[in-house]
Amino acid sequence: MAQAKTLxxxxxxxxxxxxxxxxxxxxxxxxxxxxxxxxxGKYGGQNIATILAGEIGSxxxxxxxxxxxxxxxxxxxxxxxxxxxxxxxxSNVAAQQSVRFLxxxxxxxxxCGDSAKGHHIxxxxxxxxxxxxxxxxxxxxxxxxxxxxxxxxxxxxxxxPYPNSNLKAWETAFEA
Numbered sequence: 001m002a003q004a005k006t007l008x009x010x011x012x013x014x015x016x017x018x019x020x021x022x023x024x025x026x027x028x029x030x031x032x033x034x035x036x037x038x039x040x041g042k043y044g045g046q047n048i049a050t051i052l053a054g055e056i057g058s059x060x061x062x063x064x065x066x067x068x069x070x071x072x073x074x075x076x077x078x079x080x081x082x083x084x085x086x087x088x089x090x091s092n093v094a095a096q097q098s099v100r101f102l103x104x105x106x107x108x109x110x111x112c113g114d115s116a117k118g119h120h121i122x123x124x125x126x127x128x129x130x131x132x133x134x135x136x137x138x139x140x141x142x143x144x145x146x147x148x149x150x151x152x153x154x155x156x157x158x159x160x161p162y163p164n165s166n167l168k169a170w171e172t173a174f175e176a
Contacts, residue, residue: 034078045080045102065121072119074106087129100126137166144170 006013037043049061056064061083068074081103086096101123109117130142137145146165162168 038078038080043078043080045078045082048077048081048083048103051076051081069119069121072107074121077103077106077121079103079105082126083123097130099129102126131170135166135170137169 003017005015005017007016008014034043048065049056052061052064052068055068065083068077079102082100083103084098084100086098102125103121104124105122107119108122110119111117128143131138131144133141135144137148139145144166146161146167148166
């Protein structure tokens, strides 16, 4: 089908193609499709590194994502989008592996706590991470027990189970 690109009036050509409108319409169409996929449980997610490619520059996807989250700018991101994180043996994992972390929530604890928590994004691993056999609480050759007492309780000093868990101790290795 032919497209009219210019309209001539009195011998003067006027461009009739509005690239901005076409771009906006395509973006709206894509977003509608992502929303439809989400509604029927079929949204496979997009790679966050691709979404933020224009913002990464000389930094990393983590830097760009952190900056976005700190500013409360979640535009273009959706629950189900993902980031592939390489874990190396220095991270107390069984072997070098790549784990896909799925974007699970925006600001689940925003303004919560004694000192209000700022904007943040919550991720969840899409599959279990195999930990090294040397990690405290490791069981079944690669999985981490909640604690070695095999209970989900805290202690008299620390009543909250999570800060007292092997999981929290293992996660602390990633905080730097």
